[in-house]
Amino acid sequence: MRLFDFSLKLNGFEINKAKIALEKIQSLQKDGFNDYLNTTRQEILAFHLQNNSFYNAIFNEADVNNWESVPVMTKQHLQQPLEHRLSNAYRANTVYVNKTSGSSGDPFIFAKDKWCHALTWAEIMNRFSWYDLDFNTSKQARFYGIPLDKKGYYKERLKDWFSNRYRFSVFDLSDVAFEKVLAKFKSTHFDYINGYTSPIVQFAKFLKRKGVVLKTVCPSLKVCIVTSEMLFDEDKILLETQLGIPIVNEYGASELDLIAFQNPKDEWQINSETLFVEILDGEDNVLPYGKEGRIVITSLYNKAHPFIRYDIGDVGILDKKSTIQKPILKKLIGRTNDIASLPSGKTATGLTFYYITKCVIEDDGNVAEFVIEQLSLDTFKIKYVSKDELSANKKESIGKAMIQYLEPGISIIFERLPKLDRSKSGKLKQFTSLIK
Structure with a gap:
């Protein structure tokens, strides 16, 4: 049984339909994709202007036919109760609700309608498949946090079981803890590692002190995917050496989607199927490829909650070889509030x-x-x-x-x-x- 897909369906996310929809978007040729993007972003803007009183009250000057006239949203706009921000006909108990990590200094609760969230999972699963990974069959070694309260702890453990993954706590990075991690790798056929950069780097340093290359004790390992924290060149070399597998860099935001994922050509390929990513200057003007600026993102499918020209709080550069259909993130410099x-x-x-x-x-x-x-x-x-x-x-x-x-x-x-x-x-x- 494909437990991961089943768990998504059980929660109301139509993952099979989402995978088919994603394939259709990816099959579009250049002109067809340009038409798709223009139509989809106009439709999501028009929807929120008509159906979301929160968005309309603040951004009513947005012109559906002039994208660059659309004002930029910030996290400060969202510092109000979720029920004030939901679109008509959507309720907190009928949508996917979560909270941002607060790493930007402005945490908030957000919502996605279930179709949008199904597409998010379809996108993620598609990118992981680039490395021959299947969420239903590939065993994940997960380096993430876990709630310490009893209810939250067991809820995450249950989700891990459905998701075919084993979670290592990142709150104890001692050698004693890492000895147990290493023992688990020796006894389990893990296919890949996924998690926060810094604890995986610490584990690699432990392996270096031990003189161990992880692939030699866990031959089933294929790849390590790091996320949520900066990956420096020296750390990537350390991980490649001590884990003995390719290192893939992921960039995402819980309130949006997977934003960029390192492809097999070592390019940080941006998700252009369900997001529209722009680089803007301080005056909200669109910058050409190769110029550094604020990363501003539109969620093309979230009808429950508007994220339209949303300033995520990061600074980056799109590669000069980018196209509308295949944007490449050349560099992620850091957060605008980390100045x-x-x-x-x-x-x-x-x-x-x-x-x-x-x-x-x-x-x-x-x-x-x-x-x-x-x-x-x-x-x-x-x-x-x-x-x-x-x-x-x-x-x-x-x-x-x-x-x-x-x-x-x-x-x-x-x-x-x-x-x-x-x-x-x-x-x-x-x-x-x-x-x-």
Whole structure:
């Protein structure tokens, strides 16, 4: 029995019809696809203008025939009760309801109608099939958070059973915990790994210390798919080496869909079937391919809740070789709210600090993981987990790197901790600005 498909149908998601609909979209030729995109985005805009009082009240100046006149939505627009945002004829008990992780600093509850959510799953299953993975038959090793309350815990475990996956908690990254993880891989025919980047990287570091390549003890493994957190080039090399399998990068948002997925040609291919992705400048103008800007996304099928020209809070670049039918995400730079303001008035993405520091303190394997907090314009705190205290030379090197890449006058505070705090979902936020 195809348990995963069955569980979706049981919850009212018509996955078989969604797969057929997706195949029809993917079979369109260039002109047919352009017509499909223009028609579909006009239809979803017209629907919400006519059937969603929340959207109409704020964005009524949107012109169905002039897409670039459509105002940009932000997460701040959505900071109100869900029942105020649902379209006519939709109720919370008849749609898929979930909550964003809050990693952007603006968590909110959202909804998708059941057809939209079925298409989301069809899209995800299609992308995973690029690597010969079938959610009904392929065994997943899952590195995700799990609720610690009894009801939430067992609910997730039941979902894992239906989804043919085994979940490893990301809240304990000790060697003792990883020994148990390794033992499970030795005794289970896992087909793939899926989960948050940082705990999988920590597991790979553990394997390196043990002198173990995971593929040798679990030969059935085909691929590792990382998501939700930044994947740096050095970490990707580490994962490829210690896991012994290809590493695939996924980019998605729970309120939308799978946004981009690394294809077998090593391109970060954007989902153009159920989403419309644009890169905009600070004045909401569409930027050409190759230019850096805000990632703004339209959900083409969600009738229960509008996500139209929705600023997801990320910054990225579309590759110059992109087309309307096959957009390629060249680079995901980081979140717009992860911007550090410097004493000179200059700004830098928070991941700049993370990357500079990472290059300096992770070269000898002493530091397991770390995060950076901005306390004031000129003061940053580095919280880290390590076997030994950072040496004076290491701290001095970090200070010099900050000056070289950014500017003088920056103070660094170091705080060594036994472990780092993670969000309730299990994600690790690499950079946080505490400046209001």
